[in-house]
Structure formats: structure tokens, C-alpha cells
Amino acid sequence: MPELPEVETTRRGIATVMTGHTLRTLIVHEPRMRWPIPAELPELVHEQPVLACGRRGKYLLLQFPSGTQLIHLGMSGSLRRVPLDAPRLKHDHVEWLFDESRFLLHDPRRFGSVLWHPAQNGDILTHPLLQKLGVEPLGADFTPAMLFAHLQQRKLAIKPTLLSGQIVVGVGNIYASESLYKAGIHPEAPANTLSRTRVAKLHAAIVQTLNDALESGGSTLKDYVNANGTPGAYFDLHAQVYDKAGKPCPQCQKPIQRLVQNQRATYFCSRCQRR
Numbered sequence: 001m002p003e004l005p006e007v008e009t010t011r012r013g014i015a016t017v018m019t020g021h022t023l024r025t026l027i028v029h030e031p032r033m034r035w036p037i038p039a040e041l042p043e044l045v046h047e048q049p050v051l052a053c054g055r056r057g058k059y060l061l062l063q064f065p066s067g068t069q070l071i072h073l074g075m076s077g078s079l080r081r082v083p084l085d086a087p088r089l090k091h092d093h094v095e096w097l098f099d100e101s102r103f104l105l106h107d108p109r110r111f112g113s114v115l116w117h118p119a120q121n122g123d124i125l126t127h128p129l130l131q132k133l134g135v136e137p138l139g140a141d142f143t144p145a146m147l148f149a150h151l152q153q154r155k156l157a158i159k160p161t162l163l164s165g166q167i168v169v170g171v172g173n174i175y176a177s178e179s180l181y182k183a184g185i186h187p188e189a190p191a192n193t194l195s196r197t198r199v200a201k202l203h204a205a206i207v208q209t210l211n212d213a214l215e216s217g218g219s220t221l222k223d224y225v226n227a228n229g230t231p232g233a234y235f236d237l238h239a240q241v242y243d244k245a246g247k248p249c250p251q252c253q254k255p256i257q258r259l260v261q262n263q264r265a266t267y268f269c270s271r272c273q274r275r
Contacts, residue, residue, distance in 0.1 A: 002078070003175060028094050034072070067117050072113045077108075078106050078107075091107060138211070156191055187273070241268060
């Protein structure tokens with residue numbers, strides 16, 4: 001699934017092209033996504049300028065004078081720029097057409113979404129899908145003290161606690177495994193048992209891991225490409241445990257182990273990561 005670094009990389013790519021330009025046409029080829037694309041959406045944004053390209057969690061936010069589009073890439077989707085005359089691929093479901101650029105939402109599983117928040121409904125952050133999200137991990141509100149205070153209230157294992165997005169958004173399955181490895185924390189350790197010192201290490205590991213991923217353009221998930229159509233390189237450059245079951249730990253050489261938590265695969269070193 002595209003995680004925060006992938007979505008932020010996409011946002012940066014589209015922002016340099018879309019912002020300040022008028023959307024001539026929105027074409028919906030397949031409205032049956034995770035939630036149906038509103039039938040009136042093409043008319044609502046027709047001939048409207050894109051005021052800003054933002055992001056909240058894993059949602060891309062395209063702001064128009066009349067409202068904001070919320071775009072989610074689902075499990076294996078991408079939003080990429082293509083030539084104006086390029087043929088549309090089988091799973092290209094939505095097109096954004098500008099005078100000199102064209103973007104396609106590609107989503108084989110159709111788990112993504114394109115929704116609408118009218119300007120008269122107020123701040124986009126009040127949208128039901130956004131209002132309960134945790135803080136942004138690369139923002140000023142995400143501090144070791146804040147993380148420790150929230151973890152003290154959770155008895156759940158630390159890995160699914162991070163994945164919930166209720167404390168901090170964007171620490172998805174790949175980056176949670178990598179962050180816990182860097183911090184030396186076992187993924188099954190109860191969140192409320194972690195000391196301030198260990199939480200501070202986890203905080204630093206999360207920030208470092210996400211920044212590394214951003215610098216690399218995201219992971220190399222098999223279906224993920226950025227706004228320019230190229231894959232990221234996080235796995236090649238930085239990944240130490242994710243998807244490496246049976247391979248030697250980079251620190252102690254003991255084989256990396258795999259377990260399943262809440263139906264999600266977790267990778268860790270039983271020697272380097274303490275409960």
C-alpha cells in the first residue's frame with residue numbers, strides 16, 4: 001500500500017504542475033471505487049483553477065475555489081503524469097486534463113477513492129475521514145513527550161498501535177517495522193510498557209525512517225510509481241528488515257523473523273529488538 005512517503009512524493013510531483021493551473025476537464029472512466037465517485041464531480045471542478053495540492057495522512061487534497069477533492073491511492077494505486085496523447089491503460093479510472101499536462105489515477109483493485117468536500121462545508125480538516133487522524137510525523141506537534149503520553153494510554157502491542165493512525169499518521173506497515181528495528185523495540189511489546197528513553201529512540205527512528213523514504217522517493221512496492229511514473233528506491237537504499245525473513249540481521253547476523261499482527265506481516269530481529 002502507498003504509505004505517507006509515497007503519497008507525499010506524489011503530492012510534491014503534482015504540486016509543481018497542477019498548482020495555479022486551470023483544470024479543463026475531469027473524466028471519470030470508472031466511478032466504482034472504494035466509495036462511488038460523485039456523479040456531479042466533473043461539473044463541480046470544470047474550468048476551475050487548482051489553488052493548492054495538499055496532503056493529510058495518506059489523502060491527497062486538491063483545493064479548488066468551490067471545494068476540495070480528497071484522493072486516496074488505495075492498496076496499489078498511483079497518480080501519475082502522462083503525455084497528452086498517451087493511451088489510457090486498463091486500470092486508469094480517472095483523468096485530470098490541463099492545457100499542457102494530464103494526470104491519470106491508476107488503481108487495479110479499486111480500493112482508492114476520489115471524494116468531494118464543498119467549500120461551504122468549512123475546513124477540509126473537519127471532513128469525517130480526516131478529523132480523527134493523528135498528528136503528522138514530520139510536523140512540530142510530533143514530539144517524544146507527545147508520543148510517550150499517548151502510548152501510556154495504550155495496552156495494545158506497539159506495532160498495531162502505530163499502524164492505527166490514531167496517535168501519528170503515516171507510519172505504515174513497512175516503515176513501522178523499520179522504525180521499531182532501528183529503535184531496538186520488539187513489535188509485540190505493549191505500548192504502555194515502553195520507557196521515556198525507549199520512546200524517544202522510537203520517535204527519532206520514525207522521523208529518520210520517513211525522511212529516508214522521502215529522500216528515496218518512497219519504497220519499491222511492486223505497483224507503486226510516483227507522479228513521474230518512476231519507482232522509489234527505499235528498499236534498495238535503506239530497508240534492513242522488512243520483507244527479509246530468513247536473511248541475516250544487519251547488526252547481529254541472526255535470521256530475521258516474520259510474524260503476523262492484525263493480518264499484517266511484521267519483520268524483526270528477536271535478538272536486537274527487546275520487549
